[in-house]
Each structure stands twice: as structure tokens, then as C-alpha cells.
Amino acid sequence: MIPVSLVDVDAFLPERVVGADFYLSPDAAEADSDNHFLRAPAERRHIDPRETASQLMERAVAPMLERIRARGEDAHVDMVLTNVTIPDRIINGSGAELVNRLGLKPAPEWIIDVHNSGCISFVHMMKIARQVIASGGARSALICNVANMAGQFFARPEMRHRRHAPIPGDGCGVAFLRAGDESPILDSVTLHEPRYTYDMNLSVDTRKYWEPGEGEVDFGFTNSGVQEIVERGNRMVPRVTTELCERLGTPTADIDLLVTNQPNRMFLANWRESLGVKPERHPDTFDSYGNLFGAGVPVTLAKARDDGMLRKGDLLVLSGFAYAGDFAAATAVRW
Structure with missing residues (x-):
């Protein structure tokens, strides 16, 4: 390979x-x-x-x-x-x-x-x-x-x-x-939870978003409440990250740099606590840039690199989850 x-x-x-x-x-x-x-x-x-x-x-x-x-x-x-x-x-x-x-x-x-x-x-x-x-x-x-x-x-x-x-x-x-x-991708883990696919969607009553009508198009959770999303996020990210590290034969506490998506402060704190990763090894850009959705991981990684947080030979792990919890993924790189 x-x-x-x-x-x-x-x-x-x-x-x-x-x-x-x-x-x-x-x-x-x-x-x-x-x-x-x-x-x-x-x-x-x-x-x-x-x-x-x-x-x-x-x-x-x-x-x-x-x-x-x-x-x-x-x-x-x-x-x-x-x-x-x-x-x-x-x-x-x-x-x-x-x-x-x-x-x-x-x-x-x-x-x-x-x-x-x-x-x-x-x-x-x-x-x-x-x-x-x-x-x-x-x-x-x-x-x-x-x-x-x-x-x-x-x-x-x-x-x-x-x-x-x-x-x-x-x-x-x-x-x-x-x-x-030179900086090899070691392995990846992905997790699909299709049953949660419908829990986040456009909120436009009964019309299609392109059809004329009253009321603003918005994004929101539908069938599940915020607490359910919190529970899924708290569970899914440690799960895929732990499975990835088990494949590599490395405890999660030995991750040199963990870069996740940046949905809010609560998730960031819960993830690093669950995985045993110290705050200084889990960069946080939420207060500066907000939730950047898919761009959160690469933007945070680029900033960590520029700030000197990555050293040659470090185990870099990128991890996170999406939407209302229908997808999660993690990958490891030997920097």
C-alpha cells in the first residue's frame, strides 16, 4: 500500500x-x-x-x-x-x-x-x-x-x-x-449513525426552501432536543478517537496534539477530559472564530502549526462529529 x-x-x-x-x-x-x-x-x-x-x-x-x-x-x-x-x-x-x-x-x-x-x-x-x-x-x-x-x-x-x-x-x-x-496518515476511523440523519434540517414549515412563502429559512434540530445532541457528541468523539488509538496501540492520553471541530466550549472540555488530553494539547479557536463547521479542523490545525504547537514526530489526531450526530470520524498523522 x-x-x-x-x-x-x-x-x-x-x-x-x-x-x-x-x-x-x-x-x-x-x-x-x-x-x-x-x-x-x-x-x-x-x-x-x-x-x-x-x-x-x-x-x-x-x-x-x-x-x-x-x-x-x-x-x-x-x-x-x-x-x-x-x-x-x-x-x-x-x-x-x-x-x-x-x-x-x-x-x-x-x-x-x-x-x-x-x-x-x-x-x-x-x-x-x-x-x-x-x-x-x-x-x-x-x-x-x-x-x-x-x-x-x-x-x-x-x-x-x-x-x-x-x-x-x-x-x-x-x-x-x-x-x-514524510508526514504519513497512519489510520482513520469513521462512524455513520443514519438514524439521526433527520434530526437536523432546514426549518421552513411545509414548503421547499426554493418555493415562495412567508417565514425565514432557518437551520435547526427537528426530532431530537439539544440534550440528545449533547449526549451523542460526548459519546461519539471519544468513541472514534479511542478506537483509532487502540488500532495504533497508543493510549489517548499520549496524543501529542488533538485537533477537533469547534462547536462550543462544552464539547471541547468534555472531549479532552474523557480522552485524558491536557488543554495545552487540544487547541481551541472557538472564542476567536466561532463554530467554523467543516473548516474548524483545518483552520485550527493551521493555527496550531503556526503557533509552534506541532513538532516533528508528534502524534497528531484529528477528530469530531457532524450535524445532530449522524457521522463521526478520526484520523492520525505522524507529523
Whole structure:
């Protein structure tokens, strides 16, 4: 089996920093929630509603590929995999537009827009790319995650005062994978729980989201309450992370750096406590960027790398869960 390495990561965060006061309702009744699940970050970034997901990807990818070339390494891209929180190229996806923006010639043989797996889609796409590269179907892959809900959706006057509106942020995280053993991906674990698929959806009463009608389109939990989501998240992330470490023959407490998605402070604290990982080995970007959904893992990883938290030989574990708990995944890299 051909070894596959996570060669580089990068991120792009919009310049506009938005504080909690942006979301205050006239009576401020909904701004300061007592619910830990809905307690807002101090800050988050907002994209301009006119910006597209592929524009954010380009701003993150271009410097990364230039850096790879500057090291004298091959930056040719055989695969492009993308995940966008709110797809703005709803028919043909953002991957092809990104390839065009980057001027990649010839165009990659593989362009895949991954719609599912949400907040942990970065690990999902890593697993897909690793499988293709390890089988000889490609030699390199570009992985891109975009969170674009906050500035386009929850910044709208009709939405910004809702209790969950301050939680999301916008940003983009990207990575470059390549055949080789310089920073090898060791193993991956994925867990599907299809019975929870219907528990998070668009909330538009009985109409389709594209049909005219009154009332705002919103995102929310349907058949299950917040407490059920909390219980699933607290259970699923330690489960996939522990199974991964058992495969590697390594206790979870020996993880050098654990990078998870960043849904809220409560999950972050519960996960590291359950796994026995010290806070200094579990970077937290929630208060700076909010919940970046699928971009949370690569953005947090890029920041940890830039902050000197990763050393050569470290065991890096990426882990998290998605939506209302219908998917969880973990992967390990020897940095």
C-alpha cells in the first residue's frame, strides 16, 4: 500500500471581525444564553455576502501551493475535494470553479464536491483521498473546507437576534496530501449513525426552501432536543478517537496534539477530559472564530502549526462529529 502524507495546511479568515453586540436584540433577552450549548464566542469573522466559497478557497490554497513550490517540491494537483457549509454552486459544486481560479492545467482528473459529513468532512475527505492515492489512482490531493453561513445567513436582520445566530463564524481551511511517508496518515476511523440523519434540517414549515412563502429559512434540530445532541457528541468523539488509538496501540492520553471541530466550549472540555488530553494539547479557536463547521479542523490545525504547537514526530489526531450526530470520524498523522 502506497503511504500517503499530510504535507501542508493553511487557512483564510475574512478580515471583518464581529463582536457579540452585533447580535443583541432590542431588549437583549436572547443575547446571553444560559444554555452552554448556545453560549456565544467572543468574536467571529464574517464574509461579504457577495464572496463565493471558491474565492475563499483560492485565498487559502494559493499561498500554500506557492510555499510548497518554494521548498522545491511538486505542487501538482491530481484531486480536488471540497465541502461548503452552504453550497453556493448548488448545481455543479465549487471544485471546478476553484480549479479554474487557480489556473490548474491540466485540470485534475478527480474533482469531488463532498456534500455530507459536515463538521468533520475534513477527515472524511482525507480518508477518501488517502484511499485513492494509496491505490495508485492519484499522487496528490487538495482538500478544501469552507464555512460561509455567518456573514450570509445569520447576519441578516431577520436572523441575527435568534439565540443560535452568534455561534457560527466564516473561514476556510485547506490541506495538501501527497504520496510519500514524510508526514504519513497512519489510520482513520469513521462512524455513520443514519438514524439521526433527520434530526437536523432546514426549518421552513411545509414548503421547499426554493418555493415562495412567508417565514425565514432557518437551520435547526427537528426530532431530537439539544440534550440528545449533547449526549451523542460526548459519546461519539471519544468513541472514534479511542478506537483509532487502540488500532495504533497508543493510549489517548499520549496524543501529542488533538485537533477537533469547534462547536462550543462544552464539547471541547468534555472531549479532552474523557480522552485524558491536557488543554495545552487540544487547541481551541472557538472564542476567536466561532463554530467554523467543516473548516474548524483545518483552520485550527493551521493555527496550531503556526503557533509552534506541532513538532516533528508528534502524534497528531484529528477528530469530531457532524450535524445532530449522524457521522463521526478520526484520523492520525505522524507529523
